[in-house]
Amino acid sequence: MKLNFYGGAKMVTGANYLLDTGNLKILVDCGLFQGSKFAEFLNYEGFPYNPSDIDYLLLTHSHADHIGRIPKLYKDGFRGKIIATHPTVALIKAALPNTLALLMEEAKRDGHEPLFREDHLINAVLLAEGANYHKEIRLDQETVIKFLDAGHILGSSIIEITCNSKKVCFSGDLGNPPNPLLHDPDIPENPDYLIVESTYGSKIHEDKQERKNILEKVIDETVAKGGTLLIPSFAIERTQELLYELNEMFSKKSLPDIPLFLDSPLAIEITKVYKNHAEYYNEEALRLINSGDDIFDFPNLVFTKIADESKQINTIRGPKIIIAGSGMSNGGRILHHELRYLPDSNSAILFVGYQSEGSLGRRILNGDKKVSIFGKKIPVNCKVFSIGGYSGHADQKFILEWVKKINRNQKLKKIFIVQGEIDSAEILGKVIKKELNIETIVPGQGDKFTLE
Structure with missing residues (x-):
């Protein structure tokens, strides 16, 4: 399997990861880059892969930095299947029209075409189907996926992808328990590779x-x-x-x-x-x-x-x-x-x-x-x-304890630190490596890895 980082790498926003199993091309998230003018500019660049080659788009949750470029993906040729939890599907239907309105405001202000049109949005959402937590979904003979509760927002997910006995786990955005509404994040079982967020990887929240x-x-x-x-x-x-x-x-x-x-x-x-x-x-x-x-x-x-x-x-x-x-x-x-x-x-x-x-x-x-x-x-x-x-994001203390629980059987081979500013990601990586003695990597935009 090959894992490619095309967003959320050494930055918080723009989550976009491509896992190539050899038979399937699976995207995890397709979010907007947000924050600075440079970040906004990145949204208008072409995707570094052919969207028409993508078989599945799996969504961890419905925040704009994880879903905001889905209509652009459709505009550029994607016709695969979108899978997310039932609440996430409902939330993207409510949230994406607002994203379009904001992007149209931005385009008018800056004098350029909007990132996508309403018809791209409508047609993209038609590709989405809902999934339940903890239920395996088979994508082909070799590949099975499962959505676990991330406790971040309603319907937010940790996504497990298992192919030929290798399990890759994407944390998405992890919740900050105890949450007044939602359950605590689930603990994935024995993944080989973990892609974990680091928005607050260098901080400890107030209680x-x-x-x-x-x-x-x-x-x-x-x-x-x-x-x-x-x-x-x-x-x-x-x-x-x-x-x-x-x-x-x-x-x-x-x-x-x-x-x-x-x-x-x-x-x-x-x-x-x-x-x-x-x-x-x-x-x-x-x-x-x-x-x-x-x-x-x-x-x-x-x-x-x-x-x-x-x-x-x-x-x-x-x-x-x-x-x-x-x-x-x-x-x-x-x-x-x-x-x-x-x-x-x-x-x-x-x-x-x-x-x-x-x-x-x-x-x-x-x-x-x-x-x-x-x-x-x-x-x-x-x-x-x-x-x-x-904050809806876990802090350093929670992430470290969460990773320790995942690695209780010492199966983890590598951990990739994403969705954080560089300092935050690097500090979290050093803390995890020191505590667990597992190789941690802070990938950059466009970095590619072969998962042995």
Whole structure:
């Protein structure tokens, strides 16, 4: 077998891996490069393989940096089969139209053709079929695949590919347990080769109780000053986790009596998908639902789906909370709110997810005193906060323990470290090698390996 790294190598985004079994060409993920202008440029380059030669595209989950180039793959000739868990198929149908809208905005702004058209998106999604966790799917006489629970977002998967008794395991994005909604990541059994993410490979998160304490503190401080709290949030998973915990705060009467707006049409649609797939939740979330609690809704929460409703938010005087996309402030309605509230010293912005190098969110988080939004230089006078514990990604400590459990029978031959900035990937690789004495490799873009 040959393993090729065409995205997510020495960078967080653009996940795209090609496994050639000799009989089948199997892609794992086909995501957008995100963050800097250079990253956006990479999306428009041709694929380093012929898309029409690809037999299967397997998806670990539905975030844009793992699915965003699927319609381009179709546009360039792919007609194979797409396989993902049932929730992932539902989520890509909801998420990809939003990706197209953002790409069209970008194309109009920069004066070039969009990455793909709506017809490419529609036809690509028709190739997708759903799979269940833990059930083997035979692709040919030699190759079997299985989806395991990654605990990252609804339907997220660790993918096992077994061919001629060799097992290759792709971690996808690993969850950051304990998750208020989802199960902990599964432990794959005896893979020979492991491809593991490293987004937070050099960091240790705050514990979950600490993140709740920080959230309450940030809300209380902002409300006391009469300001507005902005929370740029990813529409998938992060928003639902926030709603769950804000609902919990409301039930315990620790949430101030102020309006809270979910100003994201995509997040509203995604929340509906979550409600339709409750069977994937963990026991505690199911217990709350069965008791009659709507875990994603509570008094004072307002869903603003259409543009006019979004504009009305700015007419609301006094303190308020606005959750809006995109999570890295690269587009979406959050930009309009940042334009208004970043200069306000009484207001605050709270980041609850990873901010790619080069993204607007990263620049704000790094302390830039002025940022550019819609071509205007905007002063950043508001308070800036970040909660690492809200990350949907496992930290170094969890990844190391997860790999140790996988290698309990000492079957692992090599570990490839991906989906992290270079320092993060290299630090994680050194830690794993020191602890387990297994060869670790941080592959670069275009690197190819023969799996013996």
